[in-house]
Structure formats: structure tokens, C-alpha cells
Amino acid sequence: MEDNIFCQWSVFRSLLAILQWWGFNVTVIIMNKWIFQKLDFKFPLTVSCIHFICSSVGAYLVIKVLKMKPLIVVDPEDRWRRIFPMSFIFCINIVLGNVSLRYIPVSFMQTIKSFTPATTVILQWLVWRKYFDWRIWASLIPIVGGILLTSITELSFDMAGFCAALFGCLATSTKTILAESLLHGFKFDSINTVYYMAPFATMILAVPALLLEGSGVLYWLHTTTSLESSLIIIFSSGVLAFCLNFSIFYVIHSTTAVTFNVAGNLKVAVAVTCSWLIFRNPISMMNAIGCGITLVGCTFYGYVRHMLSQQAPPGTPRTPRTPRRIELLPLVNDKNDKLDDKV
Template identity: 80%
Template sequence: MHLYYYYSDISATRQKLEFKFPLTVSCVHFICSSIGAYIAIKVLKVKPLIEVAPEDRWKRIFPMSFVFCINIVLGNISLRYIPVSFMQTIKSFTPATTVILQWLVWRKYFEWRIWASLIPIVGGILLTSVTELSFNMFGFCAAMVGCLATSTKTILAESLLHGYKFDSINTVYYMAPFATMILSIPAIVLEGSGVINWLYTYESTVPALIIIITSGVLAFCLNFSIFYVIHSTTAVTFNVAGNLKVAVAVLISWMIFRNPISAMNAVGCGITLVGCTFYGYVRHLISQQAASPSPRTPRSRLEMLPLVGEKQEKI
């Protein structure tokens, strides 16, 4: 759901400001995230800086930043061909793909109750948005690969936050500059001339730039909240919460703004809410079982190694 609002924000920015340069917008967002994290750590001293050797930055933080960028690029590509509602339908599979990836690649095993709880969570969102489908094969494929990228990103973030004792603000501090570096080159090559032309031709440039920069500040808050939630929970829980927010948003739009919803939408929201409640109950039961393994991604042998330059007694 975070990505839903993020992509909706990009779409709104492009439509209202005629700023049709998603890579540039993403670069601005990551630049603002870099500046915000620097101010929070270096100036405001909100959190102490966790020193990370250059080797570890490239080996452990760069891959997550790269997948983060791939996820954004694929989302922007898919939005050129399919509506946000269809994209959200595809993104509803993210909790399931997260569990499957952790099971296949990271060799993490889940109780059958976790698998069972995902059925209503995914199925409910499918019913909620299936009536608004507008199919396009290329956009569909881009969104599906983006779904896998989202799962991979959250798994890598969970591994970094839990396995390496990072906190959310330090994660943004190290991740955002990498993401800016990755996106800046294609943004300059593909959109540079268009941005320059826009600056010369658009009438209200200053107010538009203020809106874009403000969206960058909000993006910093969003990135911080994403890593904070993953740090406080797990990758699967984070993606389940995303589906829950979709259902809640639909219900609130009906209750407060009286936006019409079909019977299938209402049933889908109800099923999703029941599934999320069941998932929370299962997670609570598992956490109460002292003999059960932790639901978080188990550390691999690589994760158990200290960071380069870290003293052994800190492990």
C-alpha cells in the first residue's frame, strides 16, 4: 500500500504539473531522503551513525538499493500501460511471493497457518479490485516482476535490519545515496533534455518545483516508515499490512466520502480484513510459543559474520 500511494503520487504529479519524468522525480525523492537522513543523524543526533566499511556497503546495502530502484522503475513502466487499480491487484500477491521467495531461496519454513492466512488476504484484494481491470500484457509483466522485486527488497531490508543490527534511519542514510547514484544516470540520459525543456516552457515553474521538492520530503518520511515497520516486524507482516491498508482505504472512502463500491468490492474488503486478523492471531500464537523458531528470516552463515572492521566482542 505504501507503493500504491507512492505511485499514485507520481501519477498525480505528472498529470497536474505535466512533469512526465518519473526517473527524475524518483531521483529528487532519494536526494531528499539522503539529505533528511544526514540531518537526522549528523545535525539533530536522532540516532548515532553506524559505521560501515566500504566493502560491506557494496556487498550488503548496494544490492538492496539496486532492487529498490528496479522496483520503482518497473512500477513506473507498468503505470504507462495499466491503471493503478490493476497494478494494485497484482501487488496484492506480494505477501504470497514474499513467503514463497523466503521458502525457496532463503530456506525459511513457515507454519501451515501462515500459508493459510495468506489465501483470504490475497484473494480479498483480488475481489476488491478485479472489477477495474484493464489488461495489457507488457504492463502486466512489468508489474509482476515488480512484485517479485518488492518481495526481494523487503526480504533484504529485513535481513539488514535484523541480521546486521541496523535501524531505519541508518538504513535510509546508506541506501538513499546508492539509489540516487543508480537512478541519476538513466534519468539524465533519458529525461535530461525533457526536464530542461520543461523548465523553459512551463509557466509556473517555481510553485511546481516546490510541490516536487515537498513530495521528496514526504518520500523521505515514507522511506523511513517503510524500514521502521520492517525493523519492528517482518517482511511478510509488512506486505500483509499493505494489503490491509488497501481494504481499509476502500472502506473509509465509502464511509466518509460516500464513494460507491460494488458488492464484490465490499466482500473482498471483508475477506481481507478477516485474513489479516487471522494472520495477526497466528503471529501472536507463534510468538507465544517459546519452543517455536522465530518467524523472522533466519540468519545465514554470511549474516552471522561481523561487518568489516567491527570488533568481535560486539557480535
């Protein structure tokens, strides 16, 4: 009886974690698109900077004031030598995501972001000379095919937004790969990650945002109507972006790797549907089919990764495998492949 109750509670907890993750993630994406399109606040660097500031303050409150999470202490030298380069990639990743949202619909942007598994595998193969099981390569075929079909049939295609989203995938993959070496030995959770990286990202982004968008922001402040409500929406998106990080931490510890992968792909479908209902961007039948193929491919990729990891004996990772080299202990597992939604 007790086991049955515990099992039911675990299922309920996992479902609750997934739903709140979906809620924060989709809300942040929709709010950012609303800011760019409806509020006419077309300043992605400034929006990203506001998100980093809110996340820095939120992480400080959670760790230092509320003491909800213990602080993982990092030496000042390691902060600059290891965390700062990660923060730079982290910053580029978020900025490119917001730039793509300015120019292309949420549905197209989310579909392109699903290309991240493919860019991760290709980068590891080309740059780090890691070798993968043939089933990993086979699982990338529907992802690549779906992206190509979606891009060709996208009715609101914009080259600037497409390139920003595509390079955002590369930045996400680079961040994931570099975490294995730069953060080796530091078992960061998402809150400690934000605690250390968000202030660096704010510092990196503040000067470019002021130089490139400062005058435009001042003009917007003087000319926009209903300024107070607009500012509330903009800063609320930053607060929700921090809550998204917290929800990611919760869902990772409440679900399995396979559940997390499937839930992540369903989240994309939810975001695409909500975006279409709100913004009514045109979507052709072939475009929707391409998006569906991509999501099915991502789910298949996650299943293959999980299956190969279960087959490998302990201590001998098979996916990826690197012959004639000492394999670094991974700091990011299959679940963390989806942590590109941070901030």
C-alpha cells in the first residue's frame, strides 16, 4: 500500500515538475516575442541584459538570503579561467536566441533549436575527434531532414533570424561540450550555474547593449505609450526567465532521462501551438510536417542515446567513444542536453 502511494506521488511530482517547466518556458518565449512584436521594443541585447540582471539577483537571493541551495565555492582564479569563457558562450547563446525571436516566428525558431543534437554530434566529431555509434548518426537523419523541410516551406522566412537561430544551436552545443573540460570537477546545479555565470554575462553584454541600443532604448522610453505596463512586462520576462532555471533544476531531479527528452520535445510542440494561437503566424501543411519530423527525430535521438548508455558497462562510455584518448568525466548527462533554455 505504501509503495503504491509512493509510486503515485512520484508520478504526480514528475507531472507537476514537467507542467511548471513547460509553463515557465513557453511563457518566457511568448513574452519575449510579445516584447519585440507588440511592444515594438526591438532591442534583443537589452532584453538579454535585463534577463541576466534578474537572474543574478534571483540566484543571489536563493543562495545567499533564502539559503535554499548551498553555494558551491569556486576560487577567483577558476572563476576567470573556467567560468568566464563559459559565461561568454552562455551570453552569445541567449543573445542569438532573442535576436532570432525578433525576426522569425516562435514556431520556426523552436524548430531550428531542435537542431542542437545534430550540431553537438558534428562539432564533437569534427573538432574533438570523437567517434559515435552508427545508430547516433542514423537518428540525426530525421532531425536534419525535418529542419530542411521546415526551412524550405517557412512562409515567414528571414535570413537574419534563421542564421541567428542556427548559430545559437552551435553556441549551445559549444557550451555543452566545453562544460566537460572547463567545469571539470565542479558539480554545478542550475542555480549555482546562474549564480556564477549571469553576473559575468551581464558584464560582457552591458557595454555592447549601451553602445548599440542605448539611443534606441531612450527614444523608445520617450515615445512609447503606456510606459509603465510595458516596463512591467519587460522586467517580468526577466523574473520568469530566472524561474525557468529553477524549474529546470526541479524537473531534472524529478524525471528520468527518457522522460525529460520526450517532455522537452513535447514542450516545443506546446510552444509552437501557443505561439500560433497568439500571433497567428502563417504555417503551411508541409511546414507543420517538417516540424513534426524534427520533433520525432529528436525523441528518437534521445532514445538511442539512452539505449546505448544502458548497454555500455560501467566506466566504459560507448557514446561518444574516443579511441586512443583518455575520456574526460562528463559534467553534463543526457538530461542536460536540453538546458539551452536557461535565462
